[in-house]
Amino acid sequence: MNSFHPISKILMGPGPSDVPVRILEAMARPTIGHLDPQFIDLMDEIKALLRYAFQTEYTLTFPVSAPGSAGMETCFVNLVEPGDSVIVCVNGVFGTRMVENVTRAGGKAIVVNDEWGQPVDPQKVEEVLHTHPKAKTLAFVHAETSTGVLSDAKTLCALAQAHGCLTIVDAVTSLGGVPVKVDEWGVDAIYSGTQKCLSVPPGLSPISFGPRAIAVLEARKTPVQSWFLDLSLVMNYWQGARSNSERQHRDSAEEKSARSNSERQHRDSATKNPARSYHHTAPINAMYALHEGLLMLREEGLDAAFARHQTCHEHLRDGLEALGFSFLVDKAYRLPQLNTVCIPTGVSDEAAIRKALLEKHNLEIGAGLGALAGKAWRIGLMGASASRGNVDKCLGALKEELG
Amino acid sequence: MNSFHPISKILMGPGPSDVPVRILEAMARPTIGHLDPQFIDLMDEIKALLRYAFQTEYTLTFPVSAPGSAGMETCFVNLVEPGDSVIVCVNGVFGTRMVENVTRAGGKAIVVNDEWGQPVDPQKVEEVLHTHPKAKTLAFVHAETSTGVLSDAKTLCALAQAHGCLTIVDAVTSLGGVPVKVDEWGVDAIYSGTQKCLSVPPGLSPISFGPRAIAVLEARKTPVQSWFLDLSLVMNYWQGARSNSERQHRDSAEEKSARSNSERQHRDSATKNPARSYHHTAPINAMYALHEGLLMLREEGLDAAFARHQTCHEHLRDGLEALGFSFLVDKAYRLPQLNTVCIPTGVSDEAAIRKALLEKHNLEIGAGLGALAGKAWRIGLMGASASRGNVDKCLGALKEELG
Numbered sequence: 065m066n067s068f069h070p071i072s073k074i075l076m077g078p079g080p081s082d083v084p085v086r087i088l089e090a091m092a093r094p095t096i097g098h099l100d101p102q103f104i105d106l107m108d109e110i111k112a113l114l115r116y117a118f119q120t121e122y123t124l125t126f127p128v129s130a131p132g133s134a135g136m137e138t139c140f141v142n143l144v145e146p147g148d149s150v151i152v153c154v155n156g157v158f159g160t161r162m163v164e165n166v167t168r169a170g171g172k173a174i175v176v177n178d179e180w181g182q183p184v185d186p187q188k189v190e191e192v193l194h195t196h197p198k199a200k201t202l203a204f205v206h207a208e209t210s211t212g213v214l215s216d217a218k219t220l221c222a223l224a225q226a227h228g229c230l231t232i233v234d235a236v237t238s239l240g241g242v243p244v245k246v247d248e249w250g251v252d253a254i255y256s257g258t259q260k261c262l263s264v265p266p267g268l269s270p271i272s273f274g275p276r277a278i279a280v281l282e283a284r285k286t287p288v289q290s291w292f293l294d295l296s297l298v299m300n301y302w303q304g305a306r307s308n309s310e311r312q313h314r315d316s317a318e319e320k321s322a323r324s325n326s327e328r329q330h331r332d333s334a335t336k337n338p339a340r341s342y343h344h345t346a347p348i349n350a351m352y353a354l355h356e357g358l359l360m361l362r363e364e365g366l367d368a369a370f371a372r373h374q375t376c377h378e379h380l381r382d383g384l385e386a387l388g389f390s391f392l393v394d395k396a397y398r399l400p401q402l403n404t405v406c407i408p409t410g411v412s413d414e415a416a417i418r419k420a421l422l423e424k425h426n427l428e429i430g431a432g433l434g435a436l437a438g439k440a441w442r443i444g445l446m447g448a449s450a451s452r453g454n455v456d457k458c459l460g461a462l463k464e465e466l467g
Numbered sequence: 468m469n470s471f472h473p474i475s476k477i478l479m480g481p482g483p484s485d486v487p488v489r490i491l492e493a494m495a496r497p498t499i500g501h502l503d504p505q506f507i508d509l510m511d512e513i514k515a516l517l518r519y520a521f522q523t524e525y526t527l528t529f530p531v532s533a534p535g536s537a538g539m540e541t542c543f544v545n546l547v548e549p550g551d552s553v554i555v556c557v558n559g560v561f562g563t564r565m566v567e568n569v570t571r572a573g574g575k576a577i578v579v580n581d582e583w584g585q586p587v588d589p590q591k592v593e594e595v596l597h598t599h600p601k602a603k604t605l606a607f608v609h610a611e612t613s614t615g616v617l618s619d620a621k622t623l624c625a626l627a628q629a630h631g632c633l634t635i636v637d638a639v640t641s642l643g644g645v646p647v648k649v650d651e652w653g654v655d656a657i658y659s660g661t662q663k664c665l666s667v668p669p670g671l672s673p674i675s676f677g678p679r680a681i682a683v684l685e686a687r688k689t690p691v692q693s694w695f696l697d698l699s700l701v702m703n704y705w706q707g708a709r710s711n712s713e714r715q716h717r718d719s720a721e722e723k724s725a726r727s728n729s730e731r732q733h734r735d736s737a738t739k740n741p742a743r744s745y746h747h748t749a750p751i752n753a754m755y756a757l758h759e760g761l762l763m764l765r766e767e768g769l770d771a772a773f774a775r776h777q778t779c780h781e782h783l784r785d786g787l788e789a790l791g792f793s794f795l796v797d798k799a800y801r802l803p804q805l806n807t808v809c810i811p812t813g814v815s816d817e818a819a820i821r822k823a824l825l826e827k828h829n830l831e832i833g834a835g836l837g838a839l840a841g842k843a844w845r846i847g848l849m850g851a852s853a854s855r856g857n858v859d860k861c862l863g864a865l866k867e868e869l870g
Contacts, residue, residue, distance in 0.1 A: 067759060068758050069496065070497060073497075080748065082498075094475040094491070095486040095491075095662075096476050097483060100831065129533060130532060130537060131533075132747070136695075137695045161694065165694055288571070289692050289693075290692075291571055344535070345483065345662055346534070348670075349670075349756075350668075350750065350753065352471055356471070359468060428499075428503065
C-alpha cells in the first residue's frame with residue numbers, strides 16, 4: 065500500500081461537491097488543541113458565519129461534529145421524547161429517514177406522504193395538523209436530495225406555528241444554494257451539511273436551534289438518549305456554561321456586537337465569554353475548512369450565490385433538453401442545484417454510462433436513490449460545482465456517451 | 468474576519484497530538500465521491516491497516532465517521548438493549564462516560580469503582596462477575612486519558628470470558644502507544660480515536676467488533692436507538708450488503724488475501740466485493756488523513772512505536788523528577804504516552820503557568836480533568852509528539868516558568 069493520490073473528479077452528483085483549493089489548503093493548516101484560545105475564537109467566527117448562512121440571530125447555531133445524518137439525529141433526539149407525536153412529511157429518501165429517527169427516539173410518526181418528485185403539499189399538512197391537535201412537531205425536508213424538489217418552507221412553518229407545533233427542517237441540500245431564511249420563516253430547528261452548496265468536505269453538520277426549541281429541550285422529562293448529541297452538554301463547549309436566562313440574554317448582545325464589529329473587538333468579546341468546557345474533541349481541521357468555505361460564501365454574498373446556481377441550472381437545463389432529457393420535477397419547484405432527469409428509454413445500461421463519465425471524463429453524476437434507482441440521474445450543481453465550465457463539460461460528456 | 472492561520476503549537480496535552488505535515492498534506496488532496504471506486508478501495512485499505520493497528524483479524528474493523536465519543540456510543544447502543552446489565556469499571560472520567568452511555572441505552576450499569584490514578588482492580592471485577600451472573604457485558608477503559616493509568620486488559624478480558632460476558636474496551640489513548648492485542652486478548656468490541664497516538668486530526672473513531680459482538684447485534688430484539696450509529700446499516704457501506712453467514716465466510720478469506728498480497732491483487736479482490744450501499748456521506752478527507760497516519764504507523768512498526776513512546780517517557784520522567792515533580796500514577800501501570808504529574812505546592816496559579824507555556828513557548832500541556840482539575844497536569848507524548856526534541860522543549864519551558 066502507498067499514500068493515496070486520488071485522480072481528481074468533477075463532482076456533479078448529489079454531494080460532495082467540488083472543494084476549492086483555498087478550502088483544502090485551510091484544512092491542511094497545523095492542528096491545534098480544541099481548547100486553545102485561538103480555536104475558541106475560530107468557533108465564535110464559525111458561529112457568526114453560520115448565522116449569516118442560515119439568516120438567523122439564533123445563538124445556538126454551530127456545526128455538529130459529524131455528517132448531516134448526525135445533524136438530523138441531533139434535532140430528533142433532543143426535541144422528541146418517548147410518546148411524542150411528530151408529523152413527518154415524506155416525499156423522498158430523507159423524509160423516510162426522519163420517520164426512522166422519530167421512531168427510534170420513542171416518538172410516534174404521523175406520516176404525510178407525497179409522491180417522489182412532488183413537493184410537500186401544504187394542504188395535506190394543514191389537514192393533518194387539524195386532525196392531530198396533540199402533535200408536537202412538524203418535520204419536513206426543504207430540498208429533497210433524492211428527487212431535487214424544493215418544498216415551500218415558509219408556508220409549512222407558518223402552518224406549524226398556527227397550530228402550536230415546532231418545526232424541524234432538513235436544509236442539507238438547500239443551504240447556500242437557494243434562500244434559507246430561518247428567522248423570517250420562524251424555523252425552530254434546522255440542520256444542514258457541509259459537502260453540498262457550501263463546497264466544504266463532508267464531516268460536519270451545521271445546525272441552528274431557536275428559543276422555542278431550546279425551551280422544549282430544557283423542559284424535557286427524560287434525558288436525551290444520545291450522550292454524544294445531547295445539546296444540553298454540547299452547548300457548554302460551543303457557548304460556555306452559564307445559567308439559561310443569562311445565556312439567552314448575554315449571547316444575543318455579545319454575538320450581535322461580534323458580528324458588526326472588527327475582529328479585534330470580537331476577540332475582546334470572546335475573552336469575556338465564560339470558559340468552554342470539554343465535551344468531545346472537535347474535528348479541528350474540518351472546522352478550518354468550514355470556516356474558509358463560509359468566508360467564501362460571505363465574500364460572494366448569498367444573493368449572488370443563489371443567482372449563480374440558478375444561471376448554471378438554466379444553462380444545464382437548456383443543454384439537457386436539447387439532448388432529449390426530461391426533468392422529473394416540474395419547474396415550479398425544481399432545485400437549481402440538483403437536477404433530476406429521467407434516463408432516456410434508449411439507454412439499456414445506465415450504470416455503464418455513469419461509469420464512462422467517471423472513468424473517461426473524470427466527471428461524477430449521481431445515480432437514482434431509493435425508488436428512483438435505475439430510473440433517474442441526479443446532476444448536481446452545488447457550491448463550486450455550479451460553474452459554466454462544469455455545465456459545458458457535463459453536456460459534452462453526456463453527448464459523447466449517449467451517442 | 469479573515470482566513471484562519473493558527474500559530475502552530477507543540478501539542479503535549481491529552482490529544483490532539485502533533486500532526487505530521489505528511490498527514491496534513493494527504494488530508495488536502497482533492498475530495499472525491501463517497502461511492503467512487505477509488506474511495507471504496509481506500510476504505511478497504513483503511514480497514515486492513517486498522518486490523519494491523521488493533522492486531523486483529525476481525526472483519527468488522529473500520530472508522531466511525533465521528534470523534535471517539537461517538538465510537539464509544541457506537542459500542543454501547545449496538546450491544547446494550549433496554550434492561551441489560553453491564554458491569555462498568557470506573558477509575559476516571561471516561562469510565563463515568565461509559566456509565567452514561569449504558570444508562571441512556573436503557574441498560575443497568577453495575578459500577579466497579581477504583582480510585583482515580585489506580586488501575587481497574589481485577590479482583591473486584593471478579594467478585595462483581597460472581598455476584599452478578601446475569602451481567603451481559605464488562606466495559607472498561609484500557610488507558611484512562613483523565614489520569615494516565617493503564618489497566619490490565621488481558622486479565623480483564625479473560626475474566627469476562629470465563630463468566631460468559633462480552634467486553635467493550637476503550638482504547639482511545641492506548642492504540643498505537645502501548646500494545647493493544649484484540650485477538651490475543653479476545654476483546655469483543657473496542658473503540659479508539661485518531662488524535663492520540665495515531666497523530667491524525669480528530670474526527671474519526673476506529674472500532675473493531677468480533678464475532679461474539681456481531682452475534683449479539685444480530686440477535687437484538689429492539690432496534691438500535693441511533694440511526695446514524697446503527698452498525699447493521701453502517702456495515703452495508705463498509706462491507707457491502709450480503710447475508711450474514713456469507714459475509715463472515717467471504718470476508719475472512721478476501722481480507723486475509725488483501726493483507727498478504729500486493730496492492731494490485733487487493734484491488735482485484737475489492738472489485739469482487741458486493742456493491743457498497745449508501746448510508747451516510749463519509750468524511751472523505753478525514754479518511755485520507757487516517758490512511759496516511761496508519762501507513763506511517765505500519766512503516767515504523769508497532770513495536771518500534773511502542774519503544775519510542777517508552778523511551779521518550781523515561782527521558783521526560785527523569786527531567787520532571789529532577790524539577791521536583793511527582794507522578795500521580797505508580798510506575799507499574801503508568802502510561803508512557805500520558806504523564807500525569809501533581810502540581811507542585813509552590814504553584815499558586817497553575818492556569819497561568821499553562822497559559823505561559825502556550826503563549827510564550829507555543830507548547831500545550833493538559834489541565835487536570837474532573838476530580839483532578841487544578842491538582843494535576845497531563846503531559847502527553849502521543850504519536851509524533853513523542854520525540855526527544857519535544858521532551859527537551861517541554862522541560863526547558865517548565866524550568867523557566869516555574870522559576
